[in-house]
Amino acid sequence: MDFVLCPLSNLGPLTSIARDVCPFPDYSPSPLFTNLLSMDSSLHLSNHYLAVQSSLNPQQLEDFNQKLRTIFGREGKVTLGGVGVVALSLAVLFDTLARQVRGQWESEVGPIPSLFLKNPKGFYPPQVYTVSECLRLVPYIANNPTQMKEVTKRYFQRLKADEQSFGFETETPSSREDVTALNVMQSYIFQAFLQIHHARIKNTTEETLIWQNRGMPNGIVTTFNCDPMAADKDFLAEVQRAGNQTKALLTKVELNAQEIWLKKVAQLEFVDAVIKLSCPFGNLDQITAQREDFDLKANALTKWRE
Template sequence: MGNLQCPAEDAAHLASVARVFCPFPDYNPSPLFVNMVSINSSLHLRNHYRAVQSSLSPKQLEDFTQGLRTTFGREGKVTLGGVGVVALSLAVLFDTLARQVRGEWVSDSGPIPGLFLKNMRGYYPPQVHTVSEYLRLVPYIANNPSRMIEESERYLKQLIIDGHSLDKLGENKMFLMKDDITVVNDVLAQFFAHSLKFHLYRIKNITAGEFDLRERHPPTDMVFRLNCDPETVYKELLAGVQKSDNRTQEAFKTCNPGNGYEPKRFQVLLNRLIWENAIFIPAYAIGDASANIAKREDFDLQADALGKWK
């Protein structure tokens, strides 16, 4: 397809320049998603918790803290709240409560804003809706082990069913599952399913010995949204690169397919390189399954509360 030797860092740098001329999608997953499924989730969650509180006025902070007390009680402890899907649900809850105390309207259904890539066509894989529903439920059952097991198993099964349901879309599947944004959201849902299974292993004290979860592999013939005229943009990009710093010029030389290029081919190549890097980011975050499953940490809401808890 082109120069596949283009390093990820060169592609990312060139993409930041190219988006000025052609606003193609940013495929990078939400930092919230990536951080909370990582092995360092508890640290990321504490930082996010304090950052959200710091953004509120004194009255808003009081209402925010009261909302957490109402949900989790005076003790403010969340079972396994520092790791994986529970950490992610808490991060989502913090953002939701913050918006509510600011007087913003927040939907209690549909894809969680900012967690998945926004699809301008309005389509999200069914897994996105299932993940969002589960994350909204978790704060209310996190301290009830039997309920957590029951619901987590149910939602894990539903995610698998959702994946199989794509096979029933017929011709529409071929269109939807070649769409760049849709595939990234599908991949994110797959990695969420990994993290959800990790969570069940933690609750049940099971090791990662027989960990397995089938994955769908992204198609090779993706349809990328260029959001621009490749012929015009390439000329503008080339002129911009020639006036830029050495770092940009070197990245362009490395990533440019070279003689006989087609402008559209170059733009698609750049999109694909950025897209491919993005879909592997959650895998890097999850890391070793055994280490991730072995990490068990409750979260103490009082410990990092900036407002009066009692």
């Protein structure tokens, strides 16, 4: 499997008008997900760590550091913490601990709110719960290679089982809904990175787990908050009132005889979201070769108490 750079449609002005006329979900994937599972994961993690610390007052920052020391020890080293699954788990942990020291309540189970797209109906596929559970566990075992190998393999197998019960091939109607489909796509990518992390721990590029490349899901149902057929004329009227640049964008959209503009724009935005999730990571060999620990103490804004 190779991740490659892919062109995006850049329909921003059209999308803005479409959502004003007939709202549909924002498909933009979480920056945490796309940044921490990338070739620049260590840099993004350092920046996120700095941003979280900078948002805390002195007492909150000391409480935050104390929680990190409790988990990782006074040395603050995280094995392979600068890359992939561990980097993502650390970013989630930073956000969670920051909310805790501010006195904000957060559930310790269920979907991680900052990571997955919010479903207006409150439904999440089983993969979302599995990924969330895995990410909450990883920081506590990151420095134990034996446990990490066992946990990585176990959650990889659980995600395979989730896919068999709820995936694009199961013909479950809800799996075709836009937000649910993107959350499932995220789980597929996360599953691939679990496999990559397993290879890192073994310090080999030999694949002992099998990940299948998956194409774009077909028959996606867009969740509109109006009747798109009735609103399509309003959308076209608003585009005509917009600037020439926006009108020129519409001429680049290819529309079949049985399609309407609103649905087409929403579909293209969905495709762009999938591209943002799966493309800008480099190739498999480059990602698997990444080996970088993360030093919490060295990157702390204040001196850690011994």
